[in-house]
Amino acid sequence: MRPALDGLSRDGVLAWLRERDEEALGALWRRADQVRRARVGDAVHLRGLVEVTNYCVRHCAYCGIAACAGPLRRYRMTHDEILACARQGRDFGFGTIVLQGGEDPGLTGPFVAGVVRAIKAETGAAITLSLGERDDADLREWRRAGADRYLLRFETTDAALYRRIHPDVAGTVSDRLGQLLRMRDMGYEIGTGVMIGIPGQTWDTLADDIWTFRDYDMDMIGIGPYLPGPRTPLAGALGAELAAPPADQVPNDELTTLKAMALTRLVCPDTNIPSTTALSVLDPAAGRANGLCRGANVVMPNLTPPEYRVLYEIYPGKAAVHETADALAERVIALVDSLGRTTGSGPGTRLRTPPRN
Numbered sequence: 001m002r003p004a005l006d007g008l009s010r011d012g013v014l015a016w017l018r019e020r021d022e023e024a025l026g027a028l029w030r031r032a033d034q035v036r037r038a039r040v041g042d043a044v045h046l047r048g049l050v051e052v053t054n055y056c057v058r059h060c061a062y063c064g065i066a067a068c069a070g071p072l073r074r075y076r077m078t079h080d081e082i083l084a085c086a087r088q089g090r091d092f093g094f095g096t097i098v099l100q101g102g103e104d105p106g107l108t109g110p111f112v113a114g115v116v117r118a119i120k121a122e123t124g125a126a127i128t129l130s131l132g133e134r135d136d137a138d139l140r141e142w143r144r145a146g147a148d149r150y151l152l153r154f155e156t157t158d159a160a161l162y163r164r165i166h167p168d169v170a171g172t173v174s175d176r177l178g179q180l181l182r183m184r185d186m187g188y189e190i191g192t193g194v195m196i197g198i199p200g201q202t203w204d205t206l207a208d209d210i211w212t213f214r215d216y217d218m219d220m221i222g223i224g225p226y227l228p229g230p231r232t233p234l235a236g237a238l239g240a241e242l243a244a245p246p247a248d249q250v251p252n253d254e255l256t257t258l259k260a261m262a263l264t265r266l267v268c269p270d271t272n273i274p275s276t277t278a279l280s281v282l283d284p285a286a287g288r289a290n291g292l293c294r295g296a297n298v299v300m301p302n303l304t305p306p307e308y309r310v311l312y313e314i315y316p317g318k319a320a321v322h323e324t325a326d327a328l329a330e331r332v333i334a335l336v337d338s339l340g341r342t343t344g345s346g347p348g349t350r351l352r353t354p355p356r357n
């Protein structure tokens with residue numbers, strides 16, 4: 001007997017993650033889409049992504065811009081360059097600007113606060129930061145400057161696996177869930193997520209991950225396939241060492257990613273879920289649309305100038321690396337139209353909607 005899709009337990013999530021029957025999965029896709037429509041509506045919120053720096057002090061084993069990632073030209077955008085991207089996002093009608101980057105101490109607290117204030121003053125957009133693990137003083141200063149949200153994926157609930165793929169920076173202990181909770185107290189909307197199919201991620205771990213999204217009542221949840229980067233440790237010997245036995249190891253494929261997204265929509269019905277860029281890299285023709293039809297209600301088009309975008313290869317083949325921001329924005333808006341959905345207006349803040357009936 002398959003567990004009912006309404007009122008899923010953690011073990012129900014696990015059973016559905018392992019489901020392979022196409023007809024049964026059809027019911028999962030339909031339910032996720034219904035719940036998405038009932039709880040967050042037909043609007044697809046567009047968040048313009050600016051990749052502000054590729055400097056990073058971390059040694060994440062999965063990431064193409066880690067401190068140890070081979071010879072790589074590093075860049076840090078200027079205040080004016082970031083502001084120009086934000087203006088472009090406003091002109092496309094995006095209600096949110098996302099500033100993401102490596103964990104870069106050169107991106108100082110006061111610098112980011114100044115950028116946040118300027119973007120707010122000029123565009124009125126909501127501002128999401130995704131700049132890794134920072135101390136509370138910076139996080140408070142950015143919140144005071146007007147930052148609304150923060151994205152920080154916890155990457156896995158398996159603590160031993162986490163330490164292997166995301167080593168501590170000397171003298172500190174990485175505690176992403178702790179930072180997320182402190183940020184919620186500071187007044188941020190908080191977003192998190194995981195990659196699907198990292199070596200060592202078992203079906204049980206992934207069920208725990210999804211259950212953690214629910215336990216922590218996350219406001220935004222990004223789920224994308226793990227895409228092995230050449231020259232990264234996780235794509236090589238470390239990945240071979242960490243991989244679980246085949247029956248337990250989660251594959252890094254589109255089907256599993258879509259199952260995780262759909263199940264996340266069912267257990268976190270009114271959260272914001274993006275159809276991720278990584279999913280569209282795995283399936284350039286249909287990935288983004290598939291995500292939007294199986295629970296997602298957000299897309300994050302890239303506004304980073306092409307000369308920097310090519311240097312922000314956290315994973316290989318990031319979609320549309322050579323496409324201009326205009327072309328990409330147009331394509332995303334056309335896609336939303338073709339699905340019979342609308343592009344969201346305003347900031348697209350999470351609304352805690354009560355269930356109907």
Ligand code: SAH
Pocket residue numbers: 062063064100101102103130131132133151152153155193194195224225226227228229278314315316
């Ligand atoms: N420095 C910030 C932003 C990182 S990029 C931070 O660490 O939070 C955002 C997300 O991209 C990461 O959290 C990770 O989940 C994802 N990512 C990194 N490398 C990836 C890879 N090789 N394949 C798929 N996703 C990846």
